[in-house]
Amino acid sequence: MWSNYSGFIYVKNTRNNTIATLTDIDGFTKYWMSAGRVGFRGSRKSTKYAAELVAEKCAGKAIEFGIYSVCVNLKGIGYGKQTIIKSIYRAGINIKRIEDNTPVPFNGCRLAKKPRL
Secondary structure, eight states: OOOTTTTTEEEOOOOOOOEEEETTTOOOOOEEEEEEHTOOOOGGGGGGHHHHHHHHHHHHHHHHOOOOEEEEESSOOOHHHHHHHHHHHHTOOOEEEEOOOOOOOOOOOOOOOOOOO
């Protein structure tokens, strides 16, 4: 089923951080990178530029491991999803498929109780 892929890149893009994980076809983790590991601290970890560098470094390692075509799985509501895809493509990786697995709340959280007057 996954014969046209060499691996997967899973990107968890939250409001506070971006974490990218590179796996092979069998799902074994080959490499991971986060905005904190790149060198960003505090509120700069949640920027588009940090997400771009994370994806770029992960794609560079994919080429080192011989992974040239990937399926990209995005998850989260953070900034820079399009930037992540562009930086992976610019690094020379052939993107076969893009999936967005962001969980969507179907009813939300329970409301706070009404104050008694």
